[in-house]
Amino acid sequence: MLYATIKGDKLEIGSVADWVSGLASAVAAGTAMYFWYKDRRERNSEERTNISVWVQAAEGANEWEIISINNASNPIWKWALFIKYPTADGAYTLELVDSTDGGIIPPGQHIFPWSPSGLISNESDVRYELFFVDSIGKHWKKTLSGGLEAVKDIDLEIKKVSHAN
Structure with missing residues (x-):
């Protein structure tokens, strides 16, 4: 376990699994936003023409x-x-x-x-x-x-x- 909260003389930051799960969620959200933005730009481009x-x-x-x-x-x-x-x-x-x-x-x-x-x-x-x-x-x-x-x-x-x- 990694530590980042102070409990006595230890700093708890959560487990490696928690960090991996959090990073994977952030990457998934970022990917979804990227494709939403890309689709919106393409639709607007088609509409202008x-x-x-x-x-x-x-x-x-x-x-x-x-x-x-x-x-x-x-x-x-x-x-x-x-x-x-x-x-x-x-x-x-x-x-x-x-x-x-x-x-x-x-x-x-x-x-x-x-x-x-x-x-x-x-x-x-x-x-x-x-x-x-x-x-x-x-x-x-x-x-x-x-x-x-x-x-x-x-x-x-x-x-x-x-x-x-």
Whole structure:
């Protein structure tokens, strides 16, 4: 027996079996937590890539729709969509549509009406980038090509894009 408590002049710390059992329990708990965390990260990663947004012409003069498909299990509460398009005179217009305009993006497919400030000459020339905050608070940018990259803060990214154009 190992000793660590003071009884008279002896210090009792328990038996070797007690120590082995305690260490095995700690390792089992740590392993379970590791796999739980790993599974959570993989699920969140899959959910981030299951979000798509695009712009298409609607019926009517210069009427457009923003289509969103959120195949994640959680809504997106904070998002910003930058839409860049050439106008008939050859200039480019950059517009911002965000969660203050369109509300949340709930799971499923949803259509938001959008009226651009300028006349869009060619639907295939419309470009956009989506910035959003996922369900665990991480900030992301999704491009037209479907690429996904982490960003530090979507509010800073919005300011950067707004001032660059």
